[in-house]
Amino acid sequence: MPAIVEISGLSKSFGRTIGVKELNFSVEEGEIFGFLGPNGAGKTTTIRLMMNFIRPDSGQIYIFGKAVKWGDYKYKREIGYLPGELRLPPGVKGGALLDYWNEMSKGGKSERDRWLKALDFKPDDLHRYTREYSRGMRQKLGVIGALQNHPRLAVLDEPSEGLDPLVKHSFLEELKKLGDEGCTIFFSSHVLSEVEHLADTAGIIRKGTLVSKEGIEDLKSRQLRKKVNLHFIHEADLMEFLRRYPCQAERNHLHLSYISDKTPNDLINALHGLDIADFTISQPDLEEIFLEYYQDVD
Amino acid sequence: MLISIPYFKMILRDQRPFLITYAVSLILFELMVHWLVASSEFSAQSMKLVHMLPPAFKKFMGENMGLLSPLGFVALGYTHPMVYTIFAAFPAGLFGREIITAREKGTIELTLCRPLSRTEFIMTTLFFFICGLIFIGIMQIFGVWLGLLVFRIEHPLYIFFPVVINLCCLFITIGGYTMLISASAKELSKALTLIIGLTVGLYFLEFICSNIEAVDFLRIVNPFYYFKPQKILGNGGYPWRDMAVLTGAGLIFIADSFRRFRRRDI
Numbered sequence: 001m002p003a004i005v006e007i008s009g010l011s012k013s014f015g016r017t018i019g020v021k022e023l024n025f026s027v028e029e030g031e032i033f034g035f036l037g038p039n040g041a042g043k044t045t046t047i048r049l050m051m052n053f054i055r056p057d058s059g060q061i062y063i064f065g066k067a068v069k070w071g072d073y074k075y076k077r078e079i080g081y082l083p084g085e086l087r088l089p090p091g092v093k094g095g096a097l098l099d100y101w102n103e104m105s106k107g108g109k110s111e112r113d114r115w116l117k118a119l120d121f122k123p124d125d126l127h128r129y130t131r132e133y134s135r136g137m138r139q140k141l142g143v144i145g146a147l148q149n150h151p152r153l154a155v156l157d158e159p160s161e162g163l164d165p166l167v168k169h170s171f172l173e174e175l176k177k178l179g180d181e182g183c184t185i186f187f188s189s190h191v192l193s194e195v196e197h198l199a200d201t202a203g204i205i206r207k208g209t210l211v212s213k214e215g216i217e218d219l220k221s222r223q224l225r226k227k228v229n230l231h232f233i234h235e236a237d238l239m240e241f242l243r244r245y246p247c248q249a250e251r252n253h254l255h256l257s258y259i260s261d262k263t264p265n266d267l268i269n270a271l272h273g274l275d276i277a278d279f280t281i282s283q284p285d286l287e288e289i290f291l292e293y294y295q296d297v298d
Numbered sequence: 299m300l301i302s303i304p305y306f307k308m309i310l311r312d313q314r315p316f317l318i319t320y321a322v323s324l325i326l327f328e329l330m331v332h333w334l335v336a337s338s339e340f341s342a343q344s345m346k347l348v349h350m351l352p353p354a355f356k357k358f359m360g361e362n363m364g365l366l367s368p369l370g371f372v373a374l375g376y377t378h379p380m381v382y383t384i385f386a387a388f389p390a391g392l393f394g395r396e397i398i399t400a401r402e403k404g405t406i407e408l409t410l411c412r413p414l415s416r417t418e419f420i421m422t423t424l425f426f427f428i429c430g431l432i433f434i435g436i437m438q439i440f441g442v443w444l445g446l447l448v449f450r451i452e453h454p455l456y457i458f459f460p461v462v463i464n465l466c467c468l469f470i471t472i473g474g475y476t477m478l479i480s481a482s483a484k485e486l487s488k489a490l491t492l493i494i495g496l497t498v499g500l501y502f503l504e505f506i507c508s509n510i511e512a513v514d515f516l517r518i519v520n521p522f523y524y525f526k527p528q529k530i531l532g533n534g535g536y537p538w539r540d541m542a543v544l545t546g547a548g549l550i551f552i553a554d555s556f557r558r559f560r561r562r563d564i
Contacts, residue, residue, distance in 0.1 A: 051411055054563040071560065073415045081411035087403040091312055103304040104412035145408070 002065060004029045004153055004184045005050065010059030012045055019045035020208040023059065027186055027201070032179040034199030034216075035188040042208040043188035044084050047157050050186075051081060063153070077106060080151030084158050084188070086142040088130040094141050095126030101145040115144040118174035120167050135162045143171070147178070154178070156187040160194060172198050192283060195219075228267065230256045231278040245270035300421045302414055309396055309426045316391050317430055320384050321437035327384075328438060331375035332445025335368045354509040368451060369531050372442075376461055376527040381438075382501065385465065388430055389473035390493050393480035396423050398489050401564050416560045420481070424552060427473055435466045460536045461527045467544035471521040472497060474551030481555035482562070521547065 003026040012019040020042040027033040037043050048054050050061055052072060061068045063075050088097065098112060116123060119140040130138065139162040147154060159175070160168045176198055179185050189195050195202050195216070202219050204212040232238040232254045241256070242249070245267070249258035254277075260267065264281060271279075375381065397420075400406035410419060442458050445451070476493050483489035504522035507513045517523040524540035 048407075051407070053407060053410065055561075071416065073410075073413055076411060077413040079411070081407075083404055083407045083411070085404060087405055088408075089308075089312065089405050092308070096311075100304055100308055101408070101412065104302070104409065104414060106413060142408075 002029055003027065003062065004031075004064060005033075005186060006062040007046070007050075008060045008062070010046070010049060010061060011057045012049055012054060013057055018042075018208045020049070020205075023205075023208075023210055025203050025210055025213050027184060029184055030179065030182050032176070032185045032198055032200045033187070034195030034202040035186065035205065036190070036192065036195050036202050037188070037205035038190055041205045043190075043205055044157055045208070046205070047084075047155055047186075047188060050155060051076070051079075078152040080146035080149060080154045080156075082142050082146040082154075082156040082159055084161070086138055088133070088138050088141065090131035091129065093127055093129055094133070094137075097130060097141065098126070098145055098148060102148060105149050110148060111150050112144060112148045114174070115147050118170055119143060119163075120170070136164060136167070139163060140167075150178075151183065154183055154185045154187070156185070158188055158190070160189070160191070168194075225259050225261045226264075226281045226283065228256075228258055228260050229278070229280045229282075230271075230276060232256070233275040233277050237274040237276070241270060241274055300418055301425050302418050302422045305409060305414065305419065305422045306426055308409075309392075309423065312395065313392060313426070313430065316388070317433060320388055320434050323384050324381070324434065324438045325441035325444065327378070327380055328375065328441025328445045329448065331372060331378075332442070332449045332451055335371050335445075336449035336451055338368075338371065369453065369457075370528060372453075372458075373461070373527040373531045376465055377525070379501075381465075382497075385431075385434065385469045386472055386476075386494075386497050388434060389427060389469065389476040390490060392427055392430065393423065393473075393477050394486055394490060394493075396426075397477075397480040397559070398483050398486045402486060406564055410564065417556065420556055420559050424477065427477070431466050431469055431473065435462045438462055438465075457531060457534065460530050460534075464525055464527070464530060464537055464541055464544075467541040467548075468521055468525045470548035471544045471551070472548075474548035474555070478551045478555040478558070481559040 005027040007023050007025055010023040011021050023042075023046060035043050035046065045054070049056050050063065050068070052068060052070065055070050064078065066075065068075065092100075102110065102112075115121075121137070121140045121144065125133075125137065130141065133141065139159075143156070143159055146156060146159075154175075160171060163171060172194065175185060175187075179198075179200075185198075187198070196219065199216050201213065201215055203210055230238075230241070232241070235254060238251075238254060238256065247258045247260065249256045267281075397406075400409070410416070439455070439458060439462055442462075443455050446453060446455065475496065479489050479492055479496075483492075500520050500522055504517060504520050507517045507520065507523075521544055524537075524544050526537070526540070530537055
């Protein structure tokens with residue numbers, strides 16, 4: 001399949017701060033690519049470079065097979081873009097803003113109703129001024145604006161930010177359907193589970209450098225590692241646990257915390273007969289994964 | 299096409315309340331000026347009083363015609379700080395809001411992520427500025443017409459056209475550097491401080507230079523030097539040279555603002 005987005009040796013600095021450094025990756029047609037990284041990692045900078053809002057220091061971006069030169073804008077006709085930290089012009093009604101974006105995008109297939117439904121956006125709210133919108137409503141309007149013309153490439157910077165869990169679920173499902181219809185989706189997120197749920201491929205960026213690009217199944221297999229928190233009642237039990245189950249744990253009085261790649265069964269066996277006050281197993285957050293897997297990047 | 303109609307309509311939606319405010323203010327101001335003219339007695343006695351004013355004041359106000367002639371009084375209205383403020387507020391508000399604030403808030407991305415070049419974006423903003431300036435100029439003329447009509451002052455309306463056109467040329471220069479500052483600025487507050495400081499500074503500089511011979515030569519670089527309503531109303535005709543200088547300077551600023559806006563990160 002041809003690459004819809006190809007990024008080659010892309011670097012951008014803001015004074016002494018590195019935005020992105022020697023970034024190389026590609027996204028194929030019809031692929032759902034999750035761009036994953038903590039805040040400040042360089043996701044938004046990469047997206048803004050793709051949209052030609054900022055000029056790269058070096059490197060090249062190819063979109064739809066053509067090199068994007070400074071000042072190019074025609075390729076945006078087939079792109080649906082949602083910025084991060086979306087702000088809307090306040091003195092305009094939601095519906096009028098969608099009409100304006102539609103007109104600016106030079107029409108195309110209108111799928112406004114589809115996204116109004118997927119995002120549970122009441123059509124009556126389109127007659128209200130955007131200054132009266134909540135954060136979630138503004139985000140929904142931005143998403144509808146980005147996707148209403150059925151773009152060939154959707155570039156979405158943290159699209160589910162500010163959406164409530166129920167809406168987020170139906171939105172991600174609809175986005176997945178859009179991907180199945182052949183639309184290439186490039187979205188950024190700092191929520192691992194969201195990328196796992198939606199993406200075919202995930203790129204992980206940290207401190208402006210792409211540390212990994214892999215299929216979502218590979219990423220999931222790495223996610224077998226879980227974060228375990230244990231709170232013991234007696235110190236003797238804690239010591240006994242560490243004897244039975246040696247691990248690199250952080251200890252705070254009677255509390256233990258560590259990343260485990262063993263099965264929950266091993267843990268339950270190790271806890272047999274010990275008194276514990278609390279016990280949680282959760283996904284480690286992104287920063288912990290980075291620290292665990294990519295320390296060599298530093 | 300270098301103008302984006304949907305974007306033009308969006309600017310209009312945004313700027314409409316301001317434009318209406320400027321228009322109403324100018325109409326009311328012109329009515330006030332003509333009311334004062336109609337209720338004043340322009341006699342030999344009052345001319346004597348004028349000659350008793352300090353020379354610097356007389357020079358600044360215009361020495362080419364009797365100051366307290368009805369026409370001279372009307373001409374004063376065009377150099378009144380109120381008129382300058384209204385005319386200067388328009389480009390500052392327009393470029394400040396549509397370029398700097400849009401960039402600060404990120405709403406500019408929602409426009410430039412569509413198939414619209416930066417040239418079209420800035421050209422549309424400029425086109426709106428020109429249309430707005432013409433609208434404000436027409437509203438001022440309308441105010442003059444209304445004033446002449448309501449207060450039964452007998453002057454043909456057409457003699458005011460060169461003054462208003464010259465005034466619009468002055469604000470092409472002022473709008474030009476306002477656009478240049480806006481196209482390069484990162485923060486609205488700093489840009490507005492610079493724009494207001496520069497405009498007020500040039501206004502006072504013209505007053506100072508016109509009264510101190512040693513610095514009189516500086517006047518040629520001051521846009522306010524190229525707007526002399528008293529002279530136009532006194533002599534009649536269009537001040538082609540002044541209008542050309544003001545328009546030329548404005549176009550240079552505008553060309554540079556295009557260049558800077560196209561090159562910069564947003």
